[in-house]
Amino acid sequence: MSDFAEGTVHRAADDLKTAIRADADVLALWQGLTPLGRNEFICWVEDARQAATRERRxxxxxxxxxxxxxxxxxxxxxxxxxxxxxxxxxxxxAAKKDAR
Structure with missing residues (x-):
């Protein structure tokens, strides 16, 4: 079993895992989220188009x-x-995003 809880649809990439694991208190907060909550954060990070946006997210x-x-x-x-x-x-x- 993994020591890092994942989302319902998405799996966290290494950069997100590293950032969360860097602080035990933050990891505890992450582990305490629901699978849907974790999924939303992962999806939001993955949706970034640029590296700078991803890092900011x-x-x-x-x-x-x-x-x-x-x-x-x-x-x-x-x-x-x-x-x-x-x-x-x-x-x-989604319609706004497609219009870009």
């Missing part, structure tokens, strides 16, 4: 967990889950 993941948040702020949710249809907000965000 990894730092923000840690900050948000330390602030008590259980999912990323201002994220419409993982569009990769197949257990429920996308919400209207997810559909609108």
């Amino acid at each position: 990894i730092r923000r993941t840690i900050e948000e967990m330390q602030e008590g948040k259980r999912r990323p702020c201002c994220w419409p949710g993982c569009p990769h889950r197949d257990d429920k249809p996308p919400s209207r907000w997810q559909q609108a965000m």
